[in-house]
Amino acid sequence: MHVLLTAGPTYEPLDPVRFLGNRSTGKMGYALADAFAEAGANVTLISGPVQLAAPASSRIRTVRVETAQQMYEAAAQVASAADVWVFAAAVADYRPAVVEPEKIKKSGETLTLELVKNVDIAATLGQTKRPEQFAVGFALETTNELAHALGKLQRKNFDLVVLNSLRDAGAGFGHDTNKVSVLDRAGQVLNFELQAKTDLARELVQLIQSRFVISHA
């Protein structure tokens, strides 16, 4: 099994010394890469800027990128050859409309930035997904969680969507633990316990592998 996995944040440059980013640490994505490798899969890990060392497993090829556009281009190169796509990255939805070639100087009392939409990596690749391929997305919602997550599953052509819980202390960005629910196309919801991201990653990989096999039966 060949897995394409995106992880970490993206950095969108403003000028030579500044960027727009987010607080994703990449821990969940890297834990998934390790768990897939442990389960015998080959992984192409496309990683935004993170503080983590590249995984040691020889089954994992790590491609480092910075922007959403670079992440898309790296993902598009391997998407067709991959059996399973997992979109764990926190991709910036917008980037600065202009990247200034020189450092922006301090001037007026306010500064307005114009942002333009980035490519949606999952949705764009989703349009090319073949019936034998399997796609997993992530969603973080604060209102109407299940409805919004299901909407993303349909819009982006996911087979499963992992819904991050924000309600539980110790879950999500920057933590070593996470609590998620997984939704499938039939609308079934599976709830996972709050646990270490490494353990949760193993459980998610088991679920993904079993669903991938079933969809081939």
Ligand code: CTP
């Ligand atoms: N995603 C992506 N490319 C983007 C934005 C999101 O591949 N430009 C992927 C994420 O990796 C995740 C899924 O799409 O697997 C959902 O991301 P999310 O930010 O929750 O969804 P959006 O469609 O961006 O909607 P919003 O941020 O408004 O909730």
Ligand code: CA
């Ligand atoms: Ca988003």
